[in-house]
Amino acid sequence: MPSAKLSQVAEAAGVSVSVASRALNGHAEKFRISEETTRRVRRAAESLKYRANHTARALRLSKSGLVGVVVPDLSNPFFASIARSVSLVVESEGYSVVLADSREETDREVEVLKKLSAREVEGYVVCPVGRQSDHLVEIKQSGTPVVLADRTFPDSDLIQVTSKHRLGARWITELLLAQGHRSIGILQGLPGTLPNTQRLLGVQDAVKGDNDAKGDVLWTVAGDNFSQQSGCESTRELLAIQPSITALFAFSTPNAMGAMRAAAESGKSVPNDLSMVTFDDSPYSDLMAVPLTTVDQDVGRIGTTAASLLLDALSGARKKRRHVQEVPVKLLKRHSIAKAKTR
Amino acid sequence: MPSAKLSQVAEAAGVSVSVASRALNGHAEKFRISEETTRRVRRAAESLKYRANHTARALRLSKSGLVGVVVPDLSNPFFASIARSVSLVVESEGYSVVLADSREETDREVEVLKKLSAREVEGYVVCPVGRQSDHLVEIKQSGTPVVLADRTFPDSDLIQVTSKHRLGARWITELLLAQGHRSIGILQGLPGTLPNTQRLLGVQDAVKGDNDAKGDVLWTVAGDNFSQQSGCESTRELLAIQPSITALFAFSTPNAMGAMRAAAESGKSVPNDLSMVTFDDSPYSDLMAVPLTTVDQDVGRIGTTAASLLLDALSGARKKRRHVQEVPVKLLKRHSIAKAKTR
DNA sequence: GACTCCAGCACAAACGATTGTGCATTATGT
DNA sequence: ACATAATGCACAATCGTTTGTGCTGGAGTC
Helix, strand or coil: CCCCCHHHHHHHHCCCHHHHHHHHCCCCCCCCCCHHHHHHHHHHHHHCCCCCCHHHHHHHHCCCCEEEEEECCCCCHHHHHHHHHHHHHHHCCCCEEEEEECCCCHHHHHHHHHHHHHCCCCEEEECCCCCCCHHHHHHHHCCCCEEEECCCCCCCCCEEEEECHHHHHHHHHHHHHHCCCCEEEEEECCCCCHHHHHHHHHHHHHHHHCHHHCCCEEEEEECCCCCHHHHHHHHHHHHHHCCCCCEEEECCHHHHHHHHHHHHHCCCCCCCCCEEEEECCCCCHHHECCCCEEEEECHHHHHHHHHHHHHHHHCCCCCCCCCEEEECEEEECCCCCCCCCCC | CCCCCHHHHHHHHCCCHHHHHHHHCCCCCCCCCCHHHHHHHHHHHHHCCCCCCHHHHHHHHCCCCEEEEEECCCCCHHHHHHHHHHHHHHHCCCCEEEEEECCCCHHHHHHHHHHHHHCCCCEEEECCCCCCCHHHHHHHHCCCCEEEECCCCCCCCCEEEEECHHHHHHHHHHHHHHCCCCEEEEEECCCCCHHHHHHHHHHHHHHHHCHHHCCCEEEEEECCCCCHHHHHHHHHHHHHHCCCCCEEEECCHHHHHHHHHHHHHCCCCCCCCCEEEEECCCCCHHHECCCCEEEEECHHHHHHHHHHHHHHHHCCCCCCCCCEEEECEEEECCCCCCCCCCC
């Protein structure tokens, strides 16, 4: 049942469409519509269950009321949570979220962005695949606000929000150092992305900041992606090349999971033979075979601040805040760190 | 940069808008546009980077090209995966997904559905909160296709897709019975919802089908929701009232997690003192302290079949298939079942 | 009583596409 | 050569809103 049109409301109220429109949109005073007429229109609208046609309005105002959210993988709870908070926030301002999944492929990312732009979304929240930002700044320059979340490009002047990766990595590395670990394996995320480089820096911060830890050796290895699979293989490799490591810092939980499997294969027990920590918490981390000590990102907050930054941009508010926002992280100490054995 | 309008393309090609429109939409032959003209229009469109304005087209054709997806909680990987597959599938037909999260509240569900209808979405995939379906059949009757996923209402004639809950529950219960368990606790999901009742039936099927298992006792208890919290509390309660149970069947993984905690508190070890199985797999189930034996739903397939059923309905295809589709489940045998101790 | 003035509303033009119909011009048939 | 048909395109209405402007009638002023 195509709901009532404005013209029907107008007719029912005995006025013209223009009056009906203004009455319903609160422009009554500005256009000198009498209170009584306004009431009549309101009543007519209600009794006809009038709901303004978004499409028509969108066409007239060139405001679609849509914001695009694009994530690399919606089945990843991290991104799903971001999408969720964004949706919840922008919705309160009358916007709806149209969703796109880039499948971790940059090509698809630019493709879905094109599709979204054809839909005339008014703004984007995107968790970029990671290394390229040209297409994103292009969009921004074309006038549509873009806010980045998680993977960011500080060199661009895009609005962006991310966790305090560096600080978190530093903290958790300090934990490792404090337990005497001097040979630490690092399971990287996607090299070249901001979270990854920041975390690497954080690790170095910790090492440099610790006088005792001079000459510490970090062995880093990179997987192709965030899967358990890749985590397992990389760890196998690492353990083969450098069996002396006493601790492993995985940059993602699935990677850590894979690492645990690899450790088990090679007869090392966690945490006794190999301490293990990770970035990114999973909902079940504390129920794992060995509860993982992790640095936990505040996903919800990433999403909500991204959303409100976008809303600011949409309402044309000057950005009072810096163009890159960092949200705090938390250290979750559980039981995957043991004292380093003397070698 | 508001991309080129059709009128500009037309002008550039030296034709009228109507010709331009038809040329670009493949109606050239039908309306006797010469090939040469068609080519000119095409070239003009390309060089101007013309992209049809979705909004205008939507208004004219009353086809928004949008489908609404509403889920109770996007941060739950189960629903996120459904949303993802739906998005991926409908996108290939030119639709986009607009997302809504009902926060497990029926009120919000009807509210977001209203919003979506104001946006003139052409169809819905909804994972209902669970017990009420009136508003959904109402939408369907108003002419917009609705496909239900997961929680379904077989009595309505809505199109719906769900897992073989009954069969899965039967299988896994049989596993328990085969190990001699005769007193089994059941941690229900949302009572009154189809998955829940079906699973309950499946459990009974297993018991009735086993001649040895006459007089078996099932102790069921229901939590308020699918949280660990609720699983933990319910289990505490259950163990207090009925300490003799030797196995526990949780209808969701978070519930099972909570149950494990409760078991630990009361000094019972899993699976030695208490076997535990669950419905719904979590991505990390096999890395848990004790890898859980579960019946695994094929989430991706739920999503994709829901999506294609919706596409069928949108294209006006007669529904050749039954209006409720059941997708297969898989038994994942891991290590959370032990032989029942003789009492 | 003729003047202005203002309240209160209606008209009509957009927004950018699709589509039924009309009008030339050329081609065909006899 | 004349009627007819086919070809190739342009006109204009339409989808449902919003909004700049114009119109009307009654009150107020002198």
